[in-house]
Amino acid sequence: MLLTALYCLLWTFQTSAGHFPRACTSSKNLMEKECCPPWEGDGSPCGQLSSRGSCQDIILSKAPLGPQFPFSGVDDRESWPSVFYNRTCQCFGNFMGFNCGNCKFGFWGPTCTERRLLVRKNIFDLSVPEKNKFLAYLTLAKHTTSPDYVIPTGTYGQMNNGSTPLFNDINVYDLFVWMHYYVSRDALLGDSEIWRDIDFAHEAPGFLPWHRLFLLLWEKEIQKLTRDENFTIPYWDWRDAENCDVCTDEYMGGRNPANPNLLSPASFFSSWQVICSQLEEYNSRHALCNGTSEGPILRNPGNHDKARTPRLPSSADVEFCLSLTQYESGSMDKAANFSFRNTLEGFASPLTGIADASQSSMHNALHIYMNGTMSQVPGSANDPIFLLHHAFVDSIFEQWLRRHHPLQEVYPEANAPIGHNRESYMVPFIPLYRNGDFFISSRDLGYDYSYLQDSGPDSSQDYIKPYLEQASQIWPWLIGAAVVGSVLTAVLGGLTSLLCHRKRKQLPEEKQPLLMDKEDHHSLLYQSQL
Secondary structure, three states: OHHHHHHHHHOOOOOOOOOEEHHHOOHHHHHHOEEOOEOOOOOOEOOHHHOOEEEEEOOOOOOOOOOOOOOOOOOOOOOOOOOOOOEEEEEOOOEEOOOOOEEOOOEEOOOOOEEOOEEEOEHHHOOHHHHHHHHHHHHHHHOOEOOOEEEEOOOOOOOOOOOOOOEEOOEHHHHHHHHHHHHHOOEEOOOOOEEOOOOOOOOOOOHHHHHHHHHHHHHHHHHHHHOOOOOOOOEOOOOOOOOOOOOOOOOOOOEOOOOOOOEOOOOHHHHOEOOOOOHHHHHHHOOOOOOOOOOEOOOOOOOOOOOOOOOOOOHHHHHHHHHOOOOOOOOOOOOOOOOHHHHHHOOEOOOOOOEOOOOOOHHHHHHHHHOOHHHOOOOHHHOOHHHHHHHHHHHHHHHHHHHHOOOHHHOOOOOOOOOOOOOOEOOOOOOOOEHHHHOOOHHHHOEEEHHHHOOOHHHHHHHHHHHHHHHHHOHHHHHHHHHHHHHHHHHHHHHHHHHHHHHHHHOOHHHOOOOOOHHHHHHHHHHHHO
16 A cells, blocks of 8 residues: 555656657757757756756767677667767756756756765665656556657667657666666667677676666666655665575566466566567567567576576675776687676686686676576566665675776777777767766765675775875885974974073063963963874
């Protein structure tokens, strides 16, 4: 009853953000390749009259790419978003959005000057009202059509280079499912050929920044949709888990007793329909997913290929990942060794850091373990467990950033697989975001994790370690300065004492103080201690 009441209460609020802005999908926009919609606050493109932004040419990175995709000019996602647009809103200051109508992550208020830090909690630490609210928000997003965004149902070529727009409406939740499909789908080459070794969000350096942005945008959409600015995505801490403890009707849906591949009828997720799950069919037709319903969520946790994924990740596995000092290495793909990214993603062993094509561990292990909708990359976001899982993966990324304090230059500038260089714009987001923009602490983006807020001795030591190392390099100079300072202090102190003694002798006896005031005494003690 409570979930129903919350759902009905929130039904009236509709908004969204994600991929192709509805305001930029006319034939005029596509043929002129311009996406600079007016901001409703002043009616000017990009809110230019209010100094929020302006319509500008897109400057693309010219850094060389890796050899994994040996084609050019055959995929709409290349040099994103230049196939569709070469002019978009470039926002100023703390403003953000396809029309500069929003605030950057971590900023709030009408002028985007207020800073706030939100905290993502363990789903098992949510109160009953908080948990019910989260489930109601998911249902609302699944049943609310996005007023701001649509999805393309054909390639730019199939749209006759923009003269025949092909777009469909989509609900807020499925908008993000579609984005995850679109970024990871196979490339459609000419003559019905398919190229599978391509992914703009996985198997390469952009895996962690891309999913960090994905979660931030999803979180922001729910905040706007529900007008709940304090909403955050909960995470599922799966370290050392022996089974799927979120797979209950109280949380993300239990097992259907009549069919172990389906969700329990007692879970309202059992009525959800998935989209974008039939990749081979789209490939055979050289078509894109159009958002049509394709059946219920499938999930049979634990009945997976145990030879590939013998167990769920352990605390020791996570700690080994965190100990790796290189973010990326070698070919910067799923064959990379001793790469924190590749090990956390699950293509390298969490025992050795060596790439192993026969095993799926860490992040990948959870997808395989779920044995259903979650196990196929393009459509995996259909299962809402995806959000909880990736929130925890993001928290491990955050731990690594805090432990090693990498400069942004640590993220590869060039020679990464297509779409993954530091200055590459991330597919398929409009407004535009670069991979390197999210290679920073979550606190700089306005959020934290509850279990990372407890600063134990180790985390404090990790935080000050770089400063201690710098201090150790200049300690001789510090000691020398201290010695010189002590000598000067002693000399000046002696001169001051002598002058004061002479002056005090010249005062009449009745004008000399008998006792010092309390404040003077405390001041003297304080200075002595310093």
